[in-house]
Amino acid sequence: xxxxxxxxxxxLLALVCPGCVDLSVDATTGFDGEGIPAEVESCTGCLSxxxxxxxxxxxxxxxxxxxxxxxxANFPIDGMGRYVGAAxxxxxxxxxxxxxxxxxxxARVGHLWLDESMGMLSVKDGSLERFTVRxxxxxxxxxxxxxxxxxxxxxxxxxxxxxPDWGKHDNHVVVxxxxxxxxxxxxxxxxxxxWRQSLTALGFVGDQLLVGSxxxxxxxxxxxxxxxxIPSSFLDAPAHCxxxxxxxxxxxxxxxDALCSIAxxxxxxxxxxxxxxxxxxxxxxxxxxxxxxxIMPTDRNALYQMDMGAETPTPAATGGFxxxxxxxxxxxxxxxxxxxxxxxxxxxxVYRINEPSxxxxxxxxxxxxxxxxVLFDNPIESLRFRGATRVVVETP
Numbered sequence: 001x002x003x004x005x006x007x008x009x010x011x012l013l014a015l016v017c018p019g020c021v022d023l024s025v026d027a028t029t030g031f032d033g034e035g036i037p038a039e040v041e042s043c044t045g046c047l048s049x050x051x052x053x054x055x056x057x058x059x060x061x062x063x064x065x066x067x068x069x070x071x072x073a074n075f076p077i078d079g080m081g082r083y084v085g086a087a088x089x090x091x092x093x094x095x096x097x098x099x100x101x102x103x104x105x106x107a108r109v110g111h112l113w114l115d116e117s118m119g120m121l122s123v124k125d126g127s128l129e130r131f132t133v134r135x136x137x138x139x140x141x142x143x144x145x146x147x148x149x150x151x152x153x154x155x156x157x158x159x160x161x162x163x164p165d166w167g168k169h170d171n172h173v174v175v176x177x178x179x180x181x182x183x184x185x186x187x188x189x190x191x192x193x194x195w196r197q198s199l200t201a202l203g204f205v206g207d208q209l210l211v212g213s214x215x216x217x218x219x220x221x222x223x224x225x226x227x228x229x230i231p232s233s234f235l236d237a238p239a240h241c242x243x244x245x246x247x248x249x250x251x252x253x254x255x256x257d258a259l260c261s262i263a264x265x266x267x268x269x270x271x272x273x274x275x276x277x278x279x280x281x282x283x284x285x286x287x288x289x290x291x292x293x294x295i296m297p298t299d300r301n302a303l304y305q306m307d308m309g310a311e312t313p314t315p316a317a318t319g320g321f322x323x324x325x326x327x328x329x330x331x332x333x334x335x336x337x338x339x340x341x342x343x344x345x346x347x348x349x350v351y352r353i354n355e356p357s358x359x360x361x362x363x364x365x366x367x368x369x370x371x372x373x374v375l376f377d378n379p380i381e382s383l384r385f386r387g388a389t390r391v392v393v394e395t396p
Contacts, residue, residue, distance in 0.1 A: 002153050002155070002243075002246045002248050036084070036170040037084060039066075040067075042061075043087075043375050043376050044376070045103040046089070046107055047106070047107040047169070049169060050107050050166075051107065052090045052105075053166075053393045054092070055337050055390065056390075057091040057333070057335040057389070057391075059090075059333060059387070059388050060089075060386060060388075061086060061088075061382075061383060061384060062086050062132045062133055062134065062387075063384040064130065067381075067382075073129050073130060074114065074128065074129050074130065074131065077113075081123035081125070081128060082113075083129055085112030085131060085133070086111065087111050088108070088111070088163070088173060089109060090106070090166075091344075091350075092105045093337055093350060094340075101375075102371070106372055109169065109171055110172060110173050112173045114175060117176060118176070118252065119251065121250040121251075121252070122253065131151070131152075132148070132151065134148065134202070134387060135147040135200070135202040135274075135333075135386060136161075139207070139209075142232075144389075145158055147201070148177055148179075155179050156180055156193055156196070157179035158230065160175075176238065177253070178254070180193045180194045180255065181254055181255055182246075182254070185219065185220035186220070192258065192260040193213075193259070193260035195219050195221050196221060197214070197217060197219070197221070198216045198218075199213050199214075200212055200214050200274055200275075201272045201275045201387075202275075202276065202387065203286075203334070205276065205283070206308070207232065208232070210228065210230070210263065210276050211229075212225070212227050212228075212271070212275075213228070214272060214289070214291075215269045215290065223269045225265065225272055226264065226265045226266070227272070227284065227286075228260035228262055229263045230260065234255070238255070239256050240253065240254060241255070241256035241257075263308065264313040266288070269295060270289075270291070270296070271288065273288055273332070275333050275334040277336060277389075278336065279305050280339075284305060285305055285334065286303070286334075287302070287332075287343065288302045288303070288317075289302070289325075299323060299325045301322045301325050301330055301331045303319075305318050318364065320364030322351065329345045329347060329349070330346075331344070332344065332346055332387060333388025335390040336390060340352060341354075341355060342388075344372075344388050345385070346383070346384045346385050346386060347380075347383055348371060348373040348375075348385060349368065349370075349372075350368070350370035350372065351366050351369060353366050
């Protein structure tokens, strides 16, 4: 259930408690202007104005935005509980930059604006300070969605996202958050995603929105990775309800019903490393990793397919994989652009994934296509791409 911890109270205790850790936020005046605060700009090599259109990759940089904080935090808009959240970027993997470097291929769209659109109780309780996004999914009719994590309350959910103007670089992206319905782990009315330790993926396959999890144990759940389906009825008419056992009685926090239903599971300690997208034949395609070296090398991301139209969808290895994946650098974004499959890791390394063809049936190969980290100041501190999705941006 929703539990609020007052981080500022902890910070005050830290200041008077010898040997305690100081969690206080460095002084800041906040932001009360139009556009985006200069302090959250980290992609100094990006386009200064928006020029990208057509079939593109939308990326989310989930590194929290307050460089003045001595712990992970978002940047305050007004000092009253509203924050500048994750940044969205458009990326054109096929654009030629000449001598300009890769900056012509990447352009900021804006930042999530974490404010009263997520509920006044969330503004007042301070929970938006560490709120972030895990992945993105876009559909031409159903719009843009995100997979969210509320660190203060340790709860996952889905987001409805609205970009006011795809032709601008300083949008205040509107956020509607629907936290997965809580309950006891063995209660069938509890959302199947609620107790998962590590939700990693969000993606549309056809008209179906799917969530993926890693092969890690949760609180009272097994260690089998899974694919969950979100009902189309929710996407058509998302709604909030007050959860009876939520002591805050927050009217804009929990989804009314359980959203996740298990579509398929992997074997024990195997699950989705980073993203879900469509395979060339319209089935589900995902990057998968094992948490046990006796199952698969733990530095490998393997590509698995799943026929979501089957009576019992079953994950199956395609034969494609990437070895030598460093810890924390799984291929966490997948998107197909111009018929070509691309993968993106958290520090901006872009892979081109060459799928089997008529000339080379059954043959997969992977090559490094681009490195976006060179566009960011101190990418270790300022860059964490945690998801990608294909979007189509039409120019007026």
